[in-house]
Amino acid sequence: MNEDPVLPAEATAELLRRCWYSHDAHWFMSVAGEFGMEAANRLNRRTLRAFGRTEALRLARALGGENVDSPEGMARLIAAGRRLLFPQPGMDVQVKIIDGRSYEVSFQRCFVHEKIQRAGMGDSYVCAVFDRLQGWHDALGLPLAEEVPALPCAKVQGKECRRLLTIR
Numbered sequence: 001m002n003e004d005p006v007l008p009a010e011a012t013a014e015l016l017r018r019c020w021y022s023h024d025a026h027w028f029m030s031v032a033g034e035f036g037m038e039a040a041n042r043l044n045r046r047t048l049r050a051f052g053r054t055e056a057l058r059l060a061r062a063l064g065g066e067n068v069d070s071p072e073g074m075a076r077l078i079a080a081g082r083r084l085l086f087p088q089p090g091m092d093v094q095v096k097i098i099d100g101r102s103y104e105v106s107f108q109r110c111f112v113h114e115k116i117q118r119a120g121m122g123d124s125y126v127c128a129v130f131d132r133l134q135g136w137h138d139a140l141g142l143p144l145a146e147e148v149p150a151l152p153c154a155k156v157q158g159k160e161c162r163r164l165l166t167i168r
Contacts, residue, residue, distance in 0.1 A: 017085070025115060032121070041126035045150060048128040052135020059084070060140065068140045071103040071167065077136070078105070086111070098164065101145075105133065106162040113155040122156035130163055143168045 007015065032040035059081055060068060068077050075095040082093050090111035096104045107113075107129070116125045130148040137144050145166040154161040 013084075021111070021115075025119075029119070037121070037124045041124075041128075041150070045126065045128045045131045048132040049135040049138070052132035053139035054135075055081075055085070055132070056136035056139040068142065071097050071099075071101065074136070074140075074142065075103060077140075078133075102164060102166040104162060104164050105130070106160065107155075110155060110161060113153050113161070116153060117156065122153060125153055125156070126150050127153045127161075130165075133165070137165075137167070 028040055028044055031043055056077070060077060063077075063080055068074055075097060078093065078095050082088075082091060086093075089109065092107065092109035094106050094108065096106070098104055110129065112127070112129055113122075116122045134144055134148045145168045148163075
């Protein structure tokens, strides 16, 4: 190894993402092991929503502004987040604008689904991906008309992962 190793920017970003994903998985498994899956799911949803608030503000600031005020603005921010925070092939997300207050988010591929299946906990895992996105809405002053419901992973059940989000 060189005395002063330097990774290219994309390799650095990928290393940091993978370390974060591992931390998240280990945290979840520790909570589940200590307190059970019900507590782990509840705390995971709460934590990812709070994390989403911080993440959205940092992402919006890094991109030069915080003025996301419509489904179109959220779609642009989600696209930027997908490229920077959870790029393909790990997450393949699509956003479809429905009207001036609503949009649909669908996942063709989701690394969370793949990891929980590999860990053998797919049947008891409650998806928190949309809680994270609700945190984005909270932070940007675009509260959703309804709280994101606690639902099991749709992909584990062989269903399409698709949700309609409407801004209040």
